[in-house]
Amino acid sequence: MKYPITREGHDSLKKDLEYLRNTKRPKIILAIEEAREHGDLSENAEYEAAKEEYQFLLKKIGELEEMLKQCEIVDVKKNSNGMVEFGGRVSLKNLDTDEEVVYTVVGPYESDMKKGKISMTSPLGRALLGKKIGDEVTFSAPGGERTYEIITVSWPVVSPS
DSSP states (O other): OOEEEOHHHHHHHHHHHHHIIIIIHHHHHHHHHHHHTTSOGGGOHHHHHHHHHHHHHHHHHHHHHHHHHHEEEOOOOOOSSOBOOTTOEEEEEETTTOOEEEEEEEOTTSOBGGGTEEETTSHHHHHHTTOBTTOEEEEEETTEEEEEEEEEEEOOOOOOO
16 A cells, blocks of 8 residues: 655655665764774673664664655645645634644655644544535544534645646
């Protein structure tokens, strides 16, 4: 199964992968070599720490490579039907607190609540897809059930390729 991702999200994953491969990995390899030079490896905490960091890095590189294999770039285009779809920016009003929030609906590999990006596979993302302005959506959140009203649906400005 391929997961949708925006071009921006895909580029960000590739940039992260290149940084880990080309900048971070050589630094850790150098730290391992330097720690090795300090003698007895069985009692060398620096060597063990560097080795552990290297294993963690290799795991992270593998995860990013797998994500890139499993995703498919979907160009976000404004739809004319006003419905919430992948890439849409949605303003919501919490009907219990009157608080307003804005989210962009993205694929699971680029969701980031701090940046206002929610996954289309999250409970809220699934509840929003296919809905339009004025609709109410109810979903289960960690703190209990929540209900939002869709205030606006907009689309990012897409620059011609």
